[in-house]
Amino acid sequence: MDERIEEESTEKVPLNFLERIIEDDLANGRVPDNTIVTRFPPEPNGYLHIGHIKSICLNFGLAQKYQGRCHLRFDDTNPEKEDMEYINSIKSDIRWLGFDWGKYEYHASDYYQQLYEIAVRLIQEGKAYVDSLSAEQLKEYRGTLTEPGKNSPDRDRSIEENLRLFEEMHQGKHPEGSYILRAKIDMASPNLNLRDPALYRIKFASHPRTGDTWCIYPMYDFTHPISDAIENITHSICTLEFEDHRPAYDWATDIDGIEHAPHQYEFARLNINYLVMSKRRLLNLVKLGIVDGWDDPRMPTISGIRRRGYSPESMKDFISRIGVAKVESVVDYSLMEFCVREDLNKRATRLMVVLDPLKLVIDNYPDDKVEYFEATDNPEDPSSKTHQIPFTKELYIEREDFMEDPPKKYHRLYPGNEVRLKYAYYITATSVVKDADGNVVEVHCTYDPESRGGAAPDGRKVKGTSHWVSATEGVTIEARLYDKLFQTEYPGKATGNYLDDLNPDSLKIVTDAKAEPEILNAKVGDYLQFVRNGYFCVDGKVSTKEKLIFNRTATLKDSWAKLKEKMGV
RNA sequence: UGGGAUGUAGUGUAAUGGUAACACAGUAGAUUCUGGUUCUGCCUUUAGGGGUUCGAAUCCCUUCAUCCCAGCCA
Numbered sequence A: 001m002d003e004r005i006e007e008e009s010t011e012k013v014p015l016n017f018l019e020r021i022i023e024d025d026l027a028n029g030r031v032p033d034n035t036i037v038t039r040f041p042p043e044p045n046g047y048l049h050i051g052h053i054k055s056i057c058l059n060f061g062l063a064q065k066y067q068g069r070c071h072l073r074f075d076d077t078n079p080e081k082e083d084m085e086y087i088n089s090i091k092s093d094i095r096w097l098g099f100d101w102g103k104y105e106y107h108a109s110d111y112y113q114q115l116y117e118i119a120v121r122l123i124q125e126g127k128a129y130v131d132s133l134s135a136e137q138l139k140e141y142r143g144t145l146t147e148p149g150k151n152s153p154d155r156d157r158s159i160e161e162n163l164r165l166f167e168e169m170h171q172g173k174h175p176e177g178s179y180i181l182r183a184k185i186d187m188a189s190p191n192l193n194l195r196d197p198a199l200y201r202i203k204f205a206s207h208p209r210t211g212d213t214w215c216i217y218p219m220y221d222f223t224h225p226i227s228d229a230i231e232n233i234t235h236s237i238c239t240l241e242f243e244d245h246r247p248a249y250d251w252a253t254d255i256d257g258i259e260h261a262p263h264q265y266e267f268a269r270l271n272i273n274y275l276v277m278s279k280r281r282l283l284n285l286v287k288l289g290i291v292d293g294w295d296d297p298r299m300p301t302i303s304g305i306r307r308r309g310y311s312p313e314s315m316k317d318f319i320s321r322i323g324v325a326k327v328e329s330v331v332d333y334s335l336m337e338f339c340v341r342e343d344l345n346k347r348a349t350r351l352m353v354v355l356d357p358l359k360l361v362i363d364n365y366p367d368d369k370v371e372y373f374e375a376t377d378n379p380e381d382p383s384s385k386t387h388q389i390p391f392t393k394e395l396y397i398e399r400e401d402f403m404e405d406p407p408k409k410y411h412r413l414y415p416g417n418e419v420r421l422k423y424a425y426y427i428t429a430t431s432v433v434k435d436a437d438g439n440v441v442e443v444h445c446t447y448d449p450e451s452r453g454g455a456a457p458d459g460r461k462v463k464g465t466s467h468w469v470s471a472t473e474g475v476t477i478e479a480r481l482y483d484k485l486f487q488t489e490y491p492g493k494a495t496g497n498y499l500d501d502l503n504p505d506s507l508k509i510v511t512d513a514k515a516e517p518e519i520l521n522a523k524v525g526d527y528l529q530f531v532r533n534g535y536f537c538v539d540g541k542v543s544t545k546e547k548l549i550f551n552r553t554a555t556l557k558d559s560w561a562k563l564k565e566k567m568g569v
Numbered sequence B: 001u002g003g004g005a006u007g008u009a010g011u012g013u014a015a016u017g018g019u020a021a022c023a024c025a026g027u028a029g030a031u032u033c034u035g036g037u038u039c040u041g042c043c044u045u046u047a048g049g050g051g052u053u054c055g056a057a058u059c060c061c062u063u064c065a066u067c068c069c070a071g072c073c074a
Helices: A002-010 A017-027 A050-065 A084-097 A108-124 A135-142 A159-170 A220-230 A240-253 A279-287 A302-308 A312-322 A333-347 A517-521 A559-567
Strands: A037-040 A069-074 A105-107 A128-131 A180-183 A198-202 A216-218 A235-239 A263-267 A349-351 A357-362 A371-376 A386-391 A394-398 A418-421 A426-434 A440-448 A468-470 A475-482 A507-515 A528-530 A534-538 A549-554
Touching: A017 A050, A017 A235, A017 A263, A037 A050, A037 A235, A050 A069, A050 A084, A050 A235, A050 A302, A050 A312, A069 A084, A069 A108, A084 A302, A084 A312, A105 A108, A108 A128, A108 A159, A108 A180, A108 A198, A108 A216, A108 A220, A128 A159, A159 A198, A198 A220, A220 A235, A220 A240, A235 A240, A240 A263, A302 A549, A312 A333, A333 A534, A333 A549, A357 A507, A386 A468, A386 A517, A475 A517
Parallel strands: A037 A069, A069 A105, A235 A263, A349 A528, A357 A440, A475 A549
Antiparallel strands: A128 A180, A180 A198, A198 A216, A357 A394, A371 A386, A394 A468, A418 A426, A426 A440, A475 A507, A528 A534, A534 A549
């Protein structure tokens, strides 16, 4: 026991740069009460996507790891874009991932009064002023990346005048766009965020939470750092594009009365190839009707992947595997697929479902006989339960599992070849029935009664095993076969328009798949594997008892498909 | 032509002055009542150039490349 502990403590667990910072701060007594406090600060103006999962796992994960806490704070400072609908979806998405913010739920709008008072104080201290420049003039005065800006004529307005005007803005006496409150920092700063950034703007918009109480709303650069300070956030983690805002963050938290100013740290946001992640582009897909909605199983939104059948565990594993750093990076989609397959392989219930049915008739099997075979729910689980599958003379097999004229290395069913029907019998194909166009519509075979259970007493082996469903005892279901929404690694890279790279085959609907009766027990949230076809789940939105609809979460790896391609078949 | 940041296998992440590694992808094989799983092998790496040092991915100088910033968005 002691040895083990020693072993563990000497074992070097690689830390990411954020963990290093936190451990260093903790070790050097820089953290009040030795309690780190992080926050996840979504703006409620859209649905959470996979990129947010990284931020959620980071903020909640770090808090968990160091026995601190993580606040959920809605960054609701722009009433024109935000909505209660989003607030609710965000909460349910975070819960789905398995994180709990407990009582620490906040809204930046809770701080509007405090923010207002701080703004007044800044004016009194000569650190902020009311500017009447128009948006266009503001732009002119700001300068460019290479040229410094110039001071607004209003910059030297008296404190009394500023106070009066700001109060009038507050009271709604001035129209939108007529005035803004600006920080007085440095119009010549090489960092544009420091060229007297806007602190407050006038908006006669109703806020989802504060209603019409306010007609002036604080800006991000002012609200965010102060909200962090109010909540005693110790480590404020955000994405790389805010790096340039850090001086503004420090400016805002450098006000009297803040004992332990929070600090901002930036990490690289998550990018995944074959996916688009920006809210704008996702919204567009929804608006144009290219997808079924924000929760379309092809969408990289949390609600989308959830409906697709991804498990929260697999996504958390994915996030832990990609790591955290400051380098802009693009993660392979295949890693995410690997993670979901690995997780689902361990937990999915196996079912036999034929997606593209081909009739198979066993000529030497009794006409009306029904016998049952026992199938393991999950062979990966030693304590797995079993269920019964009915077997009859007429069955369906996968059309792909029979070829009249097979290529080399094809070891499924073809005339004269013997294969196994999983759990049941060895069969040998004898003849085919074709339609007028020459398509095979029925395969006839004979079975070996001695091979009952799927093995021959004489020890002879077969190379192929097919799944099957009884033609008379099976049930019909709908299967929705999803693939990547985009067919290029970087959608839009070639033409500039990401819609040019949509995958025309991102959804194939199979309305007459045949399934073993056990499928009737499948519930929303169950993880299933249709043997040899992939991982599936019950569609939580449209599936009904009368019409069962399943979504394909991911295919199984298919080395035969690769081989076929290589052989040029 | 301003400022900020970043460069390690195809991709992502370790190694924090002491033998460049792990995972995914790729590839070859073994096992298998899922052409799945599992197992084994292989492939490929410090952006370039200089310097410090017994020793550099790591420190210094320099060049190059990429990303972000000119909302009254966050």
